[in-house]
Amino acid sequence: MRDSYDVIIIGAGHNGLTLGAYLARSGLEVLVLERRHEEGGGLTTEELTRPGFLHNVHANYHTFVDLAPPVKDLEIREHGVKYVRPEVQMASIYPDKTALVVYSDIEKTCDSISRFSTKDAATFKKLFNEAHGYVDLLLGTLMFEPPMSVKELTKALSVFGVGNRSEFLSVKLRRETINQFLDEHFENPKVKAHLAFHGAVCGYANDIVGLAIGFPLLVGKINNWHLSIGGSHRLAHALWRDLANHGGVLVTDAEVASVVVDGNRASGVRLADGTEITARKLVASTVSVEQTFLEFLDRDKVSSDLVSNELFEKIKTEIKHQSWSLFSVHLALSKLPHYLAGEFEPDVDKAWVVNLGYSSPEELNDDWKLIRNNQLADPKPNVAINSLYDPTDAPEGSYTGLLRQFAPYSIGSLGPGAWMDEARHYGEKCIDSWRKFAPDMDAEAIIDWTTYSPHDIATKLPNMVKGDWMMGEISLANMLDQRPLPELGNYRTPIEGLYMAGSTQHPHGFITFAPAYNALSVIAQDIGVDQWWKKV
Amino acid sequence: MADIYTPSWYEEVKAAINKKVSQLKDIPEGKWNLAIEIVGDGMSPYVEDNGERHFLVAIDNGSCLWYKEIASESDGSEIGKLDYRFRGSASVFDSIAAGVLDPIDAALDGSIKVRGDMRFLLRQADQVQALLEAYAKEVTTDWPKGKPPYGSSAGSNHVGEAVFYA
Numbered sequence: 001m002r003d004s005y006d007v008i009i010i011g012a013g014h015n016g017l018t019l020g021a022y023l024a025r026s027g028l029e030v031l032v033l034e035r036r037h038e039e040g041g042g043l044t045t046e047e048l049t050r051p052g053f054l055h056n057v058h059a060n061y062h063t064f065v066d067l068a069p070p071v072k073d074l075e076i077r078e079h080g081v082k083y084v085r086p087e088v089q090m091a092s093i094y095p096d097k098t099a100l101v102v103y104s105d106i107e108k109t110c111d112s113i114s115r116f117s118t119k120d121a122a123t124f125k126k127l128f129n130e131a132h133g134y135v136d137l138l139l140g141t142l143m144f145e146p147p148m149s150v151k152e153l154t155k156a157l158s159v160f161g162v163g164n165r166s167e168f169l170s171v172k173l174r175r176e177t178i179n180q181f182l183d184e185h186f187e188n189p190k191v192k193a194h195l196a197f198h199g200a201v202c203g204y205a206n207d208i209v210g211l212a213i214g215f216p217l218l219v220g221k222i223n224n225w226h227l228s229i230g231g232s233h234r235l236a237h238a239l240w241r242d243l244a245n246h247g248g249v250l251v252t253d254a255e256v257a258s259v260v261v262d263g264n265r266a267s268g269v270r271l272a273d274g275t276e277i278t279a280r281k282l283v284a285s286t287v288s289v290e291q292t293f294l295e296f297l298d299r300d301k302v303s304s305d306l307v308s309n310e311l312f313e314k315i316k317t318e319i320k321h322q323s324w325s326l327f328s329v330h331l332a333l334s335k336l337p338h339y340l341a342g343e344f345e346p347d348v349d350k351a352w353v354v355n356l357g358y359s360s361p362e363e364l365n366d367d368w369k370l371i372r373n374n375q376l377a378d379p380k381p382n383v384a385i386n387s388l389y390d391p392t393d394a395p396e397g398s399y400t401g402l403l404r405q406f407a408p409y410s411i412g413s414l415g416p417g418a419w420m421d422e423a424r425h426y427g428e429k430c431i432d433s434w435r436k437f438a439p440d441m442d443a444e445a446i447i448d449w450t451t452y453s454p455h456d457i458a459t460k461l462p463n464m465v466k467g468d469w470m471m472g473e474i475s476l477a478n479m480l481d482q483r484p485l486p487e488l489g490n491y492r493t494p495i496e497g498l499y500m501a502g503s504t505q506h507p508h509g510f511i512t513f514a515p516a517y518n519a520l521s522v523i524a525q526d527i528g529v530d531q532w533w534k535k536v
Numbered sequence: 537m538a539d540i541y542t543p544s545w546y547e548e549v550k551a552a553i554n555k556k557v558s559q560l561k562d563i564p565e566g567k568w569n570l571a572i573e574i575v576g577d578g579m580s581p582y583v584e585d586n587g588e589r590h591f592l593v594a595i596d597n598g599s600c601l602w603y604k605e606i607a608s609e610s611d612g613s614e615i616g617k618l619d620y621r622f623r624g625s626a627s628v629f630d631s632i633a634a635g636v637l638d639p640i641d642a643a644l645d646g647s648i649k650v651r652g653d654m655r656f657l658l659r660q661a662d663q664v665q666a667l668l669e670a671y672a673k674e675v676t677t678d679w680p681k682g683k684p685p686y687g688s689s690a691g692s693n694h695v696g697e698a699v700f701y702a
Contacts, residue, residue, distance in 0.1 A: 133645035140654030148655050156658035159665060160640050535611070536571075536621045536651040 001251050004278035005031040008269055010256050010296075011286035011463065013041020014059075015502045015516035017239035017250075019284055021074050022520050024248035026529045031277065032243065033254040033269065038233075039240050041286075041461060042469065043511070045231025049332040049448040052395040056232045057330075057452060058461070058469065059511050060384055060402060061353075063202070065226040067139055070513040073533045079238035082229040086389045089225050091341075091351035092194040093437050094359040099341040099348045100194050104223045112345065117188035124219075127168050127185065131220030134169060138217045146490055146518045147480035147506040150174060169216055174476055176212035178204060179361050189360035196361040198222060200406065201353075201382060203470045203510060205324070207365050210476025227352065229390050235511070259283055259296040259498060264306050266498035269296075279497065281527050284519065286502030287463040288471060289319050289484050297495075307494050311487055318485065320478045323372045325409045325454035325467030329381070329427045331401035332394070332447040336385060337438035352389055355382045356437050367406060374408045376426060379433040381405040398447065403430045409454040409467040416467070419453035427451040463502070470510070471503035480506055491519040492526075499523055539678045540633060541582055541589065546603040552674035553600045556666045563598035564660055569615050570595065573623040580626030581681035589626075598663060620652035631684040632672050639668040 007023050009016045012034035020032045032039075042058035049055065065071055065083050077083070090102045101112040106128055114121035131138075141148065148156075154171045157163065163170040173181065178199050182192040196206035202218050204211045228234050240250050255272040268278040285292040293315045297307065339348045348354060357380035358364050367377040387399035394400050407426075411418040427449065435441050454467030464471060472484050481489035484504045491499050501519035503509035524531050538545035557563060572591040576583035583589050590609055594601040612618030628647045631637035642648045650657070657664050677683075 130645070133647075136646055136649060137644055137654060140650070141658055145653065145655050148658065152655075152659060156661040159661035160644070160658075162644065165638075165641055165644060534653075536618045 001031065001249065001254075001275075001277070003276070004268075004280060005029045005249070006279070006281045007031070007284065008033065008277060008279040008282075009284045009286065009501070010259075010269065010292075011035075011041065011502060012039035012236075012240070012250055012252070013286055013463075013502065014043055014236060014239060014511055014513060016041070016284075016286040017236065017243055018070050018074065018513050019286070019501050019516040019520055019523075020248050020250075021239055021242040021246065022070075022516075022533060023523070023529070024243050024246035025074075026524075026532070028281065028529070030243065030248040032248065032250045033256055033271070034250065034252045035255040037252050038236075039250055039252065040233050040236030041463070042509070043232045043236035044460075045233035048330045048450050048452070053332040053398065053400050054231045054393040055330040055400055055402065056386070057328075058457070059232045060227075060386070061201070062226040062228055062232070062235070062511050063221055063224055064510075064512050064514075065224065067135070067221065067224065068513040068517070069144060069533060070517060074239065074242045076235065076238050076242075079241045081234050081238045083226040084229055084389045085224070085226050086352040088347050088350040088352065089223055090198065090353040090355065091345070091348045092190070092197060092355040092358070093339060093341045093348060094190055094193075095357060096359075097341045097344060097437075098190070099339070099345040100190060101345055101347050101351060102194075102198075102222060103347075106223060109223070113191055115345075116190050117186075120186045120188050120191045123185050124191070127216070127219055128222065130166060130168055131216040134166075134216065135220045138220065142214075142217065142480075143507050143512065143514050144517055146521055147483075149481050150476070150479075153480070173212040173215070174210050177209050178206040178212050178215050179365070181212040181215055182206070182361060189362075192361050193358045193364065194355065195219070196364055197355045197358055197382070200364065201355075201404075203322070203474045203508065205368055205474070206361055207368055208475055210479075211474065213476065214474075214479075225352070227386055227389050230392050232511075256296060258298060259285070259292070259495075261297065261302050261306075261495055261498075264303070265496040282497045282499060282523060284499040284501040284523070286500075286516070288465050288502075289315055289488065289500065289504050290465055291463060292500065302495070311485075311494065314485055314487070319465075320473035320475065320484070321466050321468040322470050322473050324368065324406050325457060326469060327405045327407035327423075327426060327430070327454060328452040329403040329405075329430050329449055330452060331403070331431075331449045333385075333387075333399040333401050333441075333445055334397075334447050335440065335445050336388065336399055337383070337401075337434075337445075338440050339438050341437065350388060352386070353382055353384045354437075356380050356433060371406055371408045374410045374412050376407060376411065376422075377405075379403075379405045379426070379430040381430050381433060383434060403434060405430050407454055409458070416455040416458065419455035423451040423453045423456075470508050472508060474508055483508070491515075491522040537676045537678045539680050540630070541605070543604075545675070545677060546591075546605070548675045549671060550600040550603045552670040553667055556670035556674065557598045557600075557663070560598065560663055560666055563663060565597050567597075568595040568619040569593070569612055569617065571610055571612065571618050571621045572629075573609065573621065574626050574629045575623065577625035577627050579686060580630045580684075581686065582630065583626035618652075620650065620657075622648050622650055624648035627684060627686075633675070633677055634679070634684045635672050636684055639672055640665070
């Protein structure tokens, strides 16, 4: 590691590595600093249970493959990432042992929905086709470009008369919950429950006003869920490889203590061990807003003309985080689950992801209320069996499993630390809940298991404040140029040369690459880099 | 009247756009280069099946400077750079020129793929709408090999012909 680079990026998650790789490809000298012992952030794959069992600790679902420009621009596949798009993508199993299945083939999905409602199957087909057709527009305006304001977007949709042209897309969605959208268009509660659950797994809670605006895009890519063969960490490794191939440097075990501000400009960083590194052009933070402003900046040394006391206070008190997190049970299995619902729909046994137990959106609403009140809901987890589509992720004849349950960061009044005592017990409850649907998952079938709680998320990755794996609330008030605050909504900060390029920014977390890709546009414009990746 | 996809037709398109633009306020300043790629789909008699026709359009301060056909796909280097690329099947483009398909619908539903900064197009929605209307409604086109839906004999569509989208 030298003592100066053009660009210093804090955090080697997929956003930090993506930004670094693009800038390295643009001829800049790039240094990416990572606090942990390895790159990846949420792209972490570890042998949590037993040797040879690869568990994706955080990110498991890659839903923007071939939609996100970096996959092609940074030659992700050429660097060794192999994606598989499971034929049976997701299923919902209901308490009466019926099941709805989403396939990569939408016609088959419609056939499955039609077993519950032929009207809903026809509506779903229309919605999917329309949303899928609109994907270019939605990705081009809502994902892979720096954000427009809601006002601008509303005006454009109005001028183009989108509300009159589209059965589903309308400016009024910004005033609706996903529940309202589903009630308006669908009739069967089980179909609605599946779609609501799908939205929630993507981070979009079905009862939050305004989130209906993002729902058509979620439906438009409902059959685009991919699994990274050999674990999600392979993607992090590929991004690092691209960075390194173009002269970029990644340094791990390098904890940033502060961002050095010289006058009105970020001029470098100081590491926890005292090492100072100069950034000739810019510093980009991909960690949390709280870390960046409240930990890395010395408030006494940064002029209040530059970062006002008001902004510091807003960062302390007004950054919005998700009101729910995820509790995970990682399993090493000796056999694959066989669901009782297989009698109704045999393909559930081939489903990569299975949602258990919600038969109406109202049941999900009730659980949100509990969780937001720091209470644990009776588990209705979703179950991913990666080994169905990735035989490399477990020893021969064995399989991995992942149960995920929506959960609060804190438990009751005991705080997040209570998870250390509660996790094993709640994990057992999640497994018991699973067994009701797949009784063969007995003690013999489960070789070993371990938990990963919201508290663990925040401890392992402190940028996921309060276990917030989206790194900021998903709500209309925290979208587009308002995310994470209006003053920071366009990837720039009040400090010249200091940028925010992680999932705190528009659009949000998940493996989208979009915060980094959009920050890249702003940075390129500011420092005069040719935007080769934007060639049309 | 001019035959579809002929130099005289491009001139008529250009004139129609410029007339429309001259009536607009708040025209964005600047130059934009557009590539239009029309792909034969076995339906349109004007583009060979699986063949492609390529056009470049230069816009300056909202007005069309020129509109020309080129031999093959362009990366824009011969004119500096490309700002937008529109690609779709021949029957879709024919139908827009014939006034039987709404160009906004075609762009929104993905029948025409748009590459370039979509935000700019949305921010200039009024101007884009006017420009597309000029293209679709204000040009009198001759269809020597038949017009969409192609079953009928050769003909023309005229300004005001009542076949436009609702």
